[in-house]
Amino acid sequence: MAALLFSVPASADCTAPADLVKLQAPLPRLVAAVRESERIRIVALGSSSTWGAGASSRARAYPARLESELRTAWPKADVRVINAGVNGELARNMLARIGQQVTPHNPQLVIWQTGVNDAIRGVPLDTFRLQVRTGIERLRATGADVVLIDQQYYPGFKSVKDGPLYLAALRDTAAQFNVPVVQRFRIMQHLISSAQFTTATLLSPDQFHLNDRSYDCLGHLLAQSLRSAAALAPAGETAVTKGQARM
Known part of the structure; x- marks a missing residue:
């Protein structure tokens, strides 16, 4: 059944309002790489919904779908x-894996998905907030832009304290x-509210993780966000944008 759902093109039934898709801050390092049509490395750091739990294979997880769309959008670049x-x-x-699984790839962008497991397991809010701050600092220290992905929507979320x-x-x-x-x-x-899904x-049968179709949708919308960020960035944007917060 998952394969049948996946066969429906994301663009045919996967749309979201512009204010949900548009990224709220610039990605200067990624933009520079796209403009130079060079090697582009993006690391997707996260938990099960990055790994691809609920998909029929890891090739159907959102990072693989994102790579496929970006290779089509930026054909002159070596995108991975x-x-x-x-x-x-x-x-x-x-955080403990950044040194071994992020830094060696020298990425221009890290997409960090986190938060749902911390909420479910009751990690203290102040601790979670500090870890997100620390993660952003460490990821930026690798020379990469950073994008965060917040928690997934699922029926059980309303019962999470x-x-x-x-x-x-x-x-x-x-x-x-x-x-x-x-x-x-x-998103x-x-x-769901727009009756696209x-x-x-x-969701997959566990009503928690995504499935082939929704991973494809996430990859599609994220690719749309990154393409728009690259296309709309002003020419001559520097490696570190003026006004970028440093804390």
Whole structure:
């Protein structure tokens, strides 16, 4: 069944309002690489919804779908999206892997998906907030731009204690550093409310992880965000944008 759903092109039934897709801050290092049509390395750091839990194979996870779309969009560049997802990890576990699984790739961009497992397991909010701050600092220290992906929407989210506060903590911390956030939670809500998906078709049978079709949709929308960021960036943008928060 998953393969049948995946066969429907994302562009045919995967749209979201511009305010949900547009990234809220610039990506100067990625933009420079795109303009020079050079080697582009993007590391997707995260937990199970980066690894691809719920998909029929890792080739159907969002990093692979994103790579496919970006290779088509930027055919002169050598584009690779590295899947550095590990099932079940907390933010602190991902911090511990940056040196071995992010830095060696010398990426221009790191897409960091985190937060849902911390909320489910009750990691103290202040601790989670500090770990997000630390992660942004460490990832930027590698020379990469950073994009965060917030939590997924799923039926059980309403029963997670302080779930909305973890969403707010991630978004607020990102704003302090002028880091854009892929608003996955709101995008997934929109996909259901707009009748493009139902909860059953958006999620895998566990009603928590994504499936082939929704991973493809996420990869499609994220590619749209990155393409727009590259196309709209002003010429001559420097490696570190003026006004970029340093904390």
